[in-house]
Amino acid sequence: MSFSLDDVARLARLARIDIDADAANDVRAKLDAIFALIDALQAIDTAGIEPMAHAQNVTLPLREDIVTEGDERARYQQQAPAVAAGLYLVPRVIE
Amino acid sequence: MTTIGALSAALRARKVSSVELTREALSRVKSAQRTLNAFITIDEQGALDAARAADAALARGDGGALTGIPIAHKDVLMTAGLRTTCASRMLERFVAPYDAHVVARLREAGTVLVGKTNMDEFAMGSSTENSHFGPARNPWNTECVAGGSSGGSAVAVAAGLVPACTGTDTGGSIRQPAALSGICGLKPTYGLCSRYGLIAFASSLDTPGPLAHDALDCAFMLNAMAGHDARDSTSLARPAVDYVQALRANAGARPLVGLRIGLPSEYFGDGVDGEVAAAVDAALAELRKLGAVTVDIALPAVKYSVPVYYVIAPAEASSNLSRFDGVRYGHRAERYADLADMYKKTRAEGFGPEVKRRILVGTYVLSHGYYDAYYLKAQQVRRLIADDFQRAYGRCDVIAGPTTPTAAFCIGDKADDPVQMYLNDIFTVAANLTGMPAMSIPCGTTTGGLPIGLQLQANHFAEARLLQVAHRFQQVTDWHLRAPPARSKTTVADSHEAARATQP
Numbered sequence: 332m333s334f335s336l337d338d339v340a341r342l343a344r345l346a347r348i349d350i351d352a353d354a355a356n357d358v359r360a361k362l363d364a365i366f367a368l369i370d371a372l373q374a375i376d377t378a379g380i381e382p383m384a385h386a387q388n389v390t391l392p393l394r395e396d397i398v399t400e401g402d403e404r405a406r407y408q409q410q411a412p413a414v415a416a417g418l419y420l421v422p423r424v425i426e
Numbered sequence: 427m428t429t430i431g432a433l434s435a436a437l438r439a440r441k442v443s444s445v446e447l448t449r450e451a452l453s454r455v456k457s458a459q460r461t462l463n464a465f466i467t468i469d470e471q472g473a474l475d476a477a478r479a480a481d482a483a484l485a486r487g488d489g490g491a492l493t494g495i496p497i498a499h500k501d502v503l504m505t506a507g508l509r510t511t512c513a514s515r516m517l518e519r520f521v522a523p524y525d526a527h528v529v530a531r532l533r534e535a536g537t538v539l540v541g542k543t544n545m546d547e548f549a550m551g552s553s554t555e556n557s558h559f560g561p562a563r564n565p566w567n568t569e570c571v572a573g574g575s576s577g578g579s580a581v582a583v584a585a586g587l588v589p590a591c592t593g594t595d596t597g598g599s600i601r602q603p604a605a606l607s608g609i610c611g612l613k614p615t616y617g618l619c620s621r622y623g624l625i626a627f628a629s630s631l632d633t634p635g636p637l638a639h640d641a642l643d644c645a646f647m648l649n650a651m652a653g654h655d656a657r658d659s660t661s662l663a664r665p666a667v668d669y670v671q672a673l674r675a676n677a678g679a680r681p682l683v684g685l686r687i688g689l690p691s692e693y694f695g696d697g698v699d700g701e702v703a704a705a706v707d708a709a710l711a712e713l714r715k716l717g718a719v720t721v722d723i724a725l726p727a728v729k730y731s732v733p734v735y736y737v738i739a740p741a742e743a744s745s746n747l748s749r750f751d752g753v754r755y756g757h758r759a760e761r762y763a764d765l766a767d768m769y770k771k772t773r774a775e776g777f778g779p780e781v782k783r784r785i786l787v788g789t790y791v792l793s794h795g796y797y798d799a800y801y802l803k804a805q806q807v808r809r810l811i812a813d814d815f816q817r818a819y820g821r822c823d824v825i826a827g828p829t830t831p832t833a834a835f836c837i838g839d840k841a842d843d844p845v846q847m848y849l850n851d852i853f854t855v856a857a858n859l860t861g862m863p864a865m866s867i868p869c870g871t872t873t874g875g876l877p878i879g880l881q882l883q884a885n886h887f888a889e890a891r892l893l894q895v896a897h898r899f900q901q902v903t904d905w906h907l908r909a910p911p912a913r914s915k916t917t918v919a920d921s922h923e924a925a926r927a928t929q930p
Contacts, residue, residue: 346744346782346786347773348777349771361783362787365787368736369733369736369737371730372733372803372807377803380810382805382809385630385660386617386859386862387662387886389662391660392659410755412755412758421765423765
């Protein structure tokens with residue numbers, strides 16, 4: 332895998348991270364190096380191997396469907412960059 | 427060296443108060459900050475309040491083993507009312523609204539929280555150089571890294587600032603800094619300690635655990651930290667084990683008779699520094715003297731554990747860190763054109779280079795058309811690695827080897843080469859991929875005076891066995907008792923600092 336500057340721009344867009352033109356080439360070179368390491372996996376025959384998503388072979392437990400948490404909105408919103416009337420404020424999306 | 431065991435006995439004999447211990451710890455922490463940068467936040471008032479409460483409990487006679495002991499938490503664990511930054515600009519001013527489960531458990535056990543320790547940003551790194559607050563420095567040689575990502579916790583213990591700390595281990599982040607700083611670090615079985623309130627990096631790998639001077643102190647900490655928590659769906663309900671009691675039995679002169687130690691050829695190859703290999707061999711000779719036998723084993727797929735890890739961990743990270751968008755908490759860019767621009771600028775400003783890299787890698791391996799080739803493939807090879815370990819544990823009880831291929835390297839040496847940095851994780855990531863417990867204990871020093879770590883691994887829920895092996899080793903060796911030269915320097919600095927502080 333070898334990355335182009337267009338690939339970097341596409342990933343930056345998907346990841347919602349601004350990467351300016353000065354930094355893009357360094358990012359590209361480092362991604363190339365990281366994928367040279369990762370691409371060692373392509374040589375392994377994994378036909379029929381069940382993917383392992385979790386360290387323990389257990390089923391996730393279900394709990395009673397009851398309310399366990401109180402209303403913490405006011406407390407949590409103290410951390411927010413911008414709130415009004417109990418709502419998180421973001422830039423206008425629809426004109 | 428002052429251990430939890432010694433301090434706990436002194437506290438209960440009323441030879442010292444928790445307030446006295448806490449004042450001394452705060453003084454050491456503050457004066458070591460210039461040279462070691464082990465802490466991000468120091469909570470002087472909170473610590474003294476907790477110490478007074480601990481002294482009151484001790485006076486009533488209802489304190490436990492940890493009551494009144496000053497400790498510190500890695501700054502990835504939420505501490506109610508106290509700044510929790512993950513060493514990131516993104517959370518530089520974030521005050522945690524609640525306690526992580528392990529933080530609450532250690533509070534209930536009576537520990538005194540003196541502050542939050544430095545780390546690689548969002549626990550991504552192997553040297554604590556990826557901290558927004560600057561690198562933590564190794565007390566054995568302050569030009570060297572302390573290991574990472576729980577580097578501040580390892581430094582705080584190694585330099586004698588506090589007797590124990592929490593850390594978290596996603597690919598070696600407890601064991602590597604423990605090895606490089608000359609202390610003990612235990613990564614428990616995945617699911618033994620709750621991840622509730624641990625700010626997520628890679629959810630299928632993240633594991634909280636203790637860092638301390640010796641196996642007994644790790645056991646004291648683990649007794650408090652382990653236990654089921656319904657708020658973490660991966661927390662497992664298991665009968666409680668008393669890890670301290672497991673170390674109490676008197677087993678005679680050859681306490682490890684019957685123990686089979688597996689030596690994987692993959693852990694003793696060319697990539698290991700000669701002095702590290704020699705120290706590990708000497709430690710194995712000690713373990714044989716205690717009655718253990720060693721058996722050669724093979725873990726053929728383990729050589730793929732670094733590439734597997736650097737697919738799975740970034741994939742999970744890219745998903746987990748999508749929550750940092752400047753809307754509900756954390757940094758928000760000052761200037762932006764619209765909502766999408768706000769996200770992009772907020773994240774560009776808030777995250778450091780390594781965190782961004784891992785988000786980009788994770789985004790790529792999860793993206794349309796590449797998922798099967800990378801993420802699914804990595805999960806399949808993860809299974810092969812886990813199968814190797816299960817097969818090996820049919821022939822041995824623990825697996826031993828070096829924790830890291832080399833002792834601590836110089837700050838800056840690998841900072842611009844992510845792949846070189848990733849290869850530090852070669853011996854540690856497999857335990858996270860398999861969910862199995864592993865610990866690092868000091869087993870030697872290089873001619874340059876830097877510590878070397880021995881890694882012991884075992885099957886799921888065999889923490890007691892790991893701690894027993896480490897404890898027996900520490901009963902006949904003194905590597906864990908050795909103090910770094912910087913600790914005596916710190917003490918000198920302490921007295922100067924204290925003299926200045928008391929001047930009118």
